[in-house]
Amino acid sequence: MRRISPSLGLGLLITIFLVGVALVSLAWTPYPPTRIDILHRLAGPSAAHWLGTDPFGRDVASMLMAGAHSTLAVALIAVAVGVGLGVPLGLSAASSGGWVDQLVMRIADLAFAFPALLTAVMITALAGPGAVNAMLAIGIFNIPVFARVARGAALAAREQDYVVAARAVGRSEAEVMLYHVLPNISAVLLVQMTIQFALAIVADAGLAYVGLGVQPPQPSWGRMLNDAQTYIFRAPLLAVFPGLAITLAVLGFNLLGDGLRDHFDPRMKER
């Protein structure tokens, strides 16, 4: 086992912390995150409310914890959609070659012409705002990403001796892909997953900010930022904490991705 690099260590630490907070929020938050307490609205940080309260008197720390859960859930499903559909597409493009390959890759090219966030806004606005549509709208754009990455890595892996050997002993193309190519490209895919996870967190927050993501009263970081903007003159701190949470989450997954890439393939290490 190679030594764990600082970026991998820090990335792991942040992501484990976030997942931990999200899990804990299912069982416990300092206050119920949706409990309105109008008498203590817009309170600053105190012993009773660590990060203060929002315009409805809801506890900001509790809302952030619950928001971690909803953000991670949206990002997880969005990435799963991309992996689940994109990787099989990329692998079949790589193994069949010819017009199938051309078709899949041209469709992927076409998908990249649509600014992802803009199209996600369009899809959620027209199909109806909400967590499920946000997951799908973000997930759709992960499909061509994973199709491209899986195809590229699979084409390189197919030339390796162990694949040639597997084919020589009579393994079918599907078996070769499933048992020999896929395990060997899993590191590349894992790194891409962390990158897409970070992007999905930003997209989720953006959608929620414009009111198209997770719907109230369910707390979300993006929605909290939007609510905070109205009170930016009276309670500026409200605009700071949710943004810090988003940044921390994105930073964590980016560091994890960088760290994993260097860990799996030291030759790729950024100079």
Next chain:
Amino acid sequence: MARLLLTRFAALVATLLAASLVVFVVLDVLPGDPALLILGTGARPDTLAALRHQMGLDLPAWWRYLLWIGGILHGDWGVSATYGVPVGDLIAARALVSLPLAVLAIVLSTLLAIPMGVAAAARRGRALDVSLMSAAQIGVAVPNFWLGLLLILLFSVQLAWLPAGGFAGWDKGIGAALGSLLLPALALALPQAAILARVTRSAVLETLGQDYVRTALAKGLTGMAALWRHAVPNALIPVVTIIGMQFSFLLAGTVIIENVFTLPGLGRLIFQAIAQRDLVVVQDLVVLLAGSVIVVNFAVDLAYLWLDPRLTRGEG
């Protein structure tokens, strides 16, 4: 060379057509009847049918697609259902906000990122490199709409130097207009600059290790001259690629950032048009945005040929 350009151009047109078809089909499939939305659910069936007929919604889908594309090619972009004005005029007016915003953001990001990246590469492993790259790592993670809020907090709430939102209008003078675009452009530019600085740094490090740089140093060029005259120009290809890709991010980014700063640009237009099911406007805008991404990618391809003449010889 001519054949290469022609093939690329044919691919460009094919992609544009495919993109328009995708937009049309998606908007046709997604729920929401524009006529019903205008009249409300209490509308009488015959009124609804009459409006649907007037809006051309009763025509078969393929025919509506051809009418729409044919119109676009003739410069007739349709009429907005909510504003009652030609979509072309509507887009032109809003583009006067969004395009300068995007250009300002790209310029700011490039001006910040290239010196940062080159400096970090030149001081590889030293304190300057480490601090610049740590800042970039954090910068990449900051969502631009939150950065927008922070900039408002600092420059509008605390210092009261710049407006917290809204657009002064070009008729109020260039200074006032640019003043209202400066904070949103910065919010868009800083995270992009962080990405670009990292790319620039690794591209310059790559070229610094090349033989021609060693030769330049061997024949007596100073480190600075070798860096700027040989290493940096040769590192530009990946940098230009990323700038091209960032254009697409910036266009999408305007949707959210224009909401943060309440700017009357294309992003807010598309947002309002979606909410009001003003489908012609949505279709036109999405095709326009996807089209500009495709055209920019094409321009980036051409820039490669110019930056690296070997590519033309290889394929021509």
